Amino acid sequence: MALLDRFGRVHDYLRVSVTDRCDLRCAYCMPEEGIDWRDSTELLTFEEIERVVSIFVQQGVRKVRLTGGEPLIRPELPTLVAMLRKLPGLETIAITTNATHLARDASSLKRAGLDKITVSLDTLHPARFAAITHRDRFAEVWRGIEAAIAEGFLPLKLNVVLMARVNDDEVLDFVRLSCERPIIVRFIEFMPFKENGWSTTKLISYRDLLQQISREFTLQPVESSSRSDVAKEYTVNGGLGRIGFITSMTEDFCSTCNRMRLTADGAIKSCLHDGAEFSIRDLMRSGATQVEIENVIRRSLAGKQERHAGIDELYQIENRTMIQIGG
Numbered sequence: 001m002a003l004l005d006r007f008g009r010v011h012d013y014l015r016v017s018v019t020d021r022c023d024l025r026c027a028y029c030m031p032e033e034g035i036d037w038r039d040s041t042e043l044l045t046f047e048e049i050e051r052v053v054s055i056f057v058q059q060g061v062r063k064v065r066l067t068g069g070e071p072l073i074r075p076e077l078p079t080l081v082a083m084l085r086k087l088p089g090l091e092t093i094a095i096t097t098n099a100t101h102l103a104r105d106a107s108s109l110k111r112a113g114l115d116k117i118t119v120s121l122d123t124l125h126p127a128r129f130a131a132i133t134h135r136d137r138f139a140e141v142w143r144g145i146e147a148a149i150a151e152g153f154l155p156l157k158l159n160v161v162l163m164a165r166v167n168d169d170e171v172l173d174f175v176r177l178s179c180e181r182p183i184i185v186r187f188i189e190f191m192p193f194k195e196n197g198w199s200t201t202k203l204i205s206y207r208d209l210l211q212q213i214s215r216e217f218t219l220q221p222v223e224s225s226s227r228s229d230v231a232k233e234y235t236v237n238g239g240l241g242r243i244g245f246i247t248s249m250t251e252d253f254c255s256t257c258n259r260m261r262l263t264a265d266g267a268i269k270s271c272l273h274d275g276a277e278f279s280i281r282d283l284m285r286s287g288a289t290q291v292e293i294e295n296v297i298r299r300s301l302a303g304k305q306e307r308h309a310g311i312d313e314l315y316q317i318e319n320r321t322m323i324q325i326g327g
């Protein structure tokens with residue numbers, strides 16, 4: 001039975017956070033004063049994650065993305081990838097990473113059966129990288145990107161959160177990068193979360209960005225292969241890669257949303273921007289049956305709203321921070 005919500009949306013994509021910890025400190029993701037890290041015993045084990053994912057797959061999920069926090073700081077992550085790879089019916093396993101450990105892990109992730117990698121990188125300047133992330137690790141990240149390309153994770157997706165007066169002067173450099181390398185650069189609109197310094201004055205809308213880029217480059221829209229793709233993509237001057245825009249703030253994609261989320265501590269969320277969550281960890285640890293777990297998943301989906309709150313309300317809603325939910 002498909003995971004269908006009240007608005008006819010089929011959910012076939014699960015984002016799984018494997019840790020709430022991170023080795024970077026991007027201010028837009030993690031509050032400056034830090035968060036209360038979960039103790040490792042509070043996190044789902046690999047076996048528990050595999051069990052939940054396999055139940056989701058039996059309900060029609062075809063794609064899983066591992067995220068966090070930083071997924072590659074969870075020890076032995078390739079082992080989890082290999083476990084999930086064995087699930088019949090699961091077609092795609094992807095990961096979103098800050099790439100600090102990707103040079104170390106790219107080949108073992110490939111061997112374990114990982115299909116796709118998205119790297120997050122908001123600047124091409126090492127000093128600015130240190131300012132945004134509060135860690136001086138640009139060189140490791142760049143090595144990670146090269147390692148992923150060398151392993152054949154192509155095209156590699158690169159997420160860039162654009163913020164006015166922080167990194168918006170690098171837009172054209174990122175576009176050039178997408179021409180020269182097999183990289184899809186995806187500009188993401190800055191989203192508000194608890195204490196993440198968001199304000200409308202920092203938001204750069206995709207329409208303004210598109211105009212700016214079109215003045216310098218020839219853009220050709222790329223037909224989306226799936227209705228639920230969140231990025232609007234373009235080829236640039238016939239270059240190697242592409243660019244894309246993730247317009248969560250100015251043109252939401254709620255009407256075609258196909259995603260559910262599992263937090264590292266075992267809560268199910270049906271929307272990134274809704275505080276509602278349903279924990280299954282303790283239920284599982286007290287011997288829940290498959291049907292009981294399925295019922296919790298369906299309860300979460302039954303509460304999914306037609307669309308998330310508007311820009312003016314989002315930053316006020318009671319929700320965990322991005323790093324705790326899993327982006």
Ligand code: SAM
Pocket residue numbers: 022028029067068069070071096097098118119120159160161188189190191192193196322323326327
């Ligand atoms: N640590 C990994 C990484 O950075 O790729 C995975 C977790 S991170 C929370 C996932 C994605 O969320 C990243 O691409 C990050 O840029 C994005 N993100 C975090 N906070 C955001 C915000 N306030 N607005 C837009 N995107 C955000």
Ligand code: SF4
Pocket residue numbers: 022023024025026027029030068069070098120323
């Ligand atoms: Fe860490 Fe990713 Fe959040 Fe940056 S965006 S603090 S790398 S989880």
